[in-house]
Amino acid sequence: MSVTIRKPKSLRGEIIVPGDKSISHRAVIFNSMAKPNKVSVRNFLPGEDCYSTIKIMRQLGVDIDIENDKSNSPIIIVNSVGLHGFKEPTNILNCGNSGTTTRLISGALAGRDFISVLSGDKSLNSRPMGRIIKPLSEMGAKIFARKNNNYAPIIFSGGLLKAISYKMPVASAQIKSCIILAALRASGSTKIFQKAISRDHSERMLIAMGSIIKEDKLDIHIEPSELDSIDVDVPGDISSAAFWMIAALCHPDSEILIKKVGINKTRSGIITVLESMNAEIKIINQRDIAGEPIGDIYVKTSNLRATEISGDIIPLLIDEIPIIALAASFADGITHIKNAEELRVKESDRISTTVNFLKSCGVEIEATNDGMIITGNPDNSLRYGSFSSNMDHRITMMMAIAGVLSTEGIKIIDDETASVSYPNFWETISNLGVKIE
Numbered sequence: 168m169s170v171t172i173r174k175p176k177s178l179r180g181e182i183i184v185p186g187d188k189s190i191s192h193r194a195v196i197f198n199s200m201a202k203p204n205k206v207s208v209r210n211f212l213p214g215e216d217c218y219s220t221i222k223i224m225r226q227l228g229v230d231i232d233i234e235n236d237k238s239n240s241p242i243i244i245v246n247s248v249g250l251h252g253f254k255e256p257t258n259i260l261n262c263g264n265s266g267t268t269t270r271l272i273s274g275a276l277a278g279r280d281f282i283s284v285l286s287g288d289k290s291l292n293s294r295p296m297g298r299i300i301k302p303l304s305e306m307g308a309k310i311f312a313r314k315n316n317n318y319a320p321i322i323f324s325g326g327l328l329k330a331i332s333y334k335m336p337v338a339s340a341q342i343k344s345c346i347i348l349a350a351l352r353a354s355g356s357t358k359i360f361q362k363a364i365s366r367d368h369s370e371r372m373l374i375a376m377g378s379i380i381k382e383d384k385l386d387i388h389i390e391p392s393e394l395d396s397i398d399v400d401v402p403g404d405i406s407s408a409a410f411w412m413i414a415a416l417c418h419p420d421s422e423i424l425i426k427k428v429g430i431n432k433t434r435s436g437i438i439t440v441l442e443s444m445n446a447e448i449k450i451i452n453q454r455d456i457a458g459e460p461i462g463d464i465y466v467k468t469s470n471l472r473a474t475e476i477s478g479d480i481i482p483l484l485i486d487e488i489p490i491i492a493l494a495a496s497f498a499d500g501i502t503h504i505k506n507a508e509e510l511r512v513k514e515s516d517r518i519s520t521t522v523n524f525l526k527s528c529g530v531e532i533e534a535t536n537d538g539m540i541i542t543g544n545p546d547n548s549l550r551y552g553s554f555s556s557n558m559d560h561r562i563t564m565m566m567a568i569a570g571v572l573s574t575e576g577i578k579i580i581d582d583e584t585a586s587v588s589y590p591n592f593w594e595t596i597s598n599l600g601v602k603i604e
């Protein structure tokens with residue numbers, strides 16, 4: 168299938184984005200491993216990535232039911248099996264496109280007294296897994312993987328887990344969470360030294376579940392501990408909200424309210440950056456749900472200014488960089504994005520996919536090893552073209568928002584990819600009055 172999106176006259180409305188992807192995965196995995204009990208996860212993200220996680224938990228012997236609430240949002244009922252309750256799966260565990268599923272579940276499978284194999288699609292099986300296999304092997308897990316233990320499929324075949332002290336080579340919540348999950352079942356006290364802060368949903372949720380995790384700035388100490396299961400109400404995903412924020416800021420006649428969005432400070436780097444770009448953006452009605460701060464985000468047409476994005480803020484907005492690059496193409500001045508080399512190992516090489524796409528639309532943009540340089544133009548009129556996102560959901564949605572800002576329109580060939588993280592993305596865009604041809 169393919170779709171063409173063109174700029175509407177105005178862009179107004181209220182949006183509720185689906186549940187946070189990172190928190191949805193964690194709520195299911197952590198509750199599966201908690202002391203036997205029955206709990207529910209509300210506002211779970213019904214995206215393909217999160218369903219891969221549910222399918223794998225079921226293959227490991229966890230009884231999980233899916234119900235729908237009044238607004239047709241899925242409620243996941245997890246019957247926890249305990250820290251040591253997983254059963255040997257009789258088939259390969261398919262993680263699909265999901266790096267979070269692979270890396271977090273690797274921490275949960277390491278050192279079990281059975282054999283299991285994690286694999287995924289072409290993109291996933293070409294993403295680096297040595298970064299989790301190395302610390303897990305140091306902890307005593309027996310693991311084999313393709314190309315010198317670097318790529319999935321990954322085979323887990325037992326081992327006795329012991330605590331380690333680990334200095335993380337990259338700021339990554341997936342690596343951190345993987346080690347934490349193994350540390351819960353290891354003998355001794357594990358220490359993780361982070362390079363920079365990354366999203367802390369695992370720490371928050373596991374502490375709420377009664378685990379003994381101590382944080383001191385960049386350092387984390389984990390004691391082995393059982394988990395108490397908890398009901399979770401998942402906040403809206405700020406990474407999904409990001410698309411509507413940029414659409415509203417760059418469209419000449421817009422005003423949008425995005426409701427119930429998670430604004431945890433380890434995820435809200437995009438708000439800090441947009442504020443520094445002179446964006447009219449307000450967070451209202453701030454409150455907490457399930458230990459996570461949330462708020463409603465109000466955005467409207469703004470005259471954006473260029474900025475520099477580099478250093479410790481990068482992990483706090485890593486998934487939003489492609490859509491921020493689109494915003495920068497409408498900002499006055501030259502925007503530099505640096506220290507973002509991690510983008511090269513996401514669902515696609517997001518430095519190349521973003522730069523190639525924007526360049527084809529007529530934007531003055533250049534890739535660097537660790538980022539990009541964008542010369543903005545407030546009168547940017549993105550040129551028509553027909554594009555593929557390389558099966559990368561966030562690139563597909565960035566292209567769609569480029570369409571919302573382009574009079575000539577943008578044609579997207581692999582539009583179905585959005586459902587990896589945002590199943591009703593096209594419905595929402597059309598509810599905003601944007602025609603999909």
Ligand code: S3P
Pocket residue numbers: 188189190267338339340341342344365366485486509
């Ligand atoms: C995620 C962490 C990030 C992010 C990914 C989800 C998570 O990856 O890009 O989409 O849920 O922990 P890294 O931690 O590897 O940077």
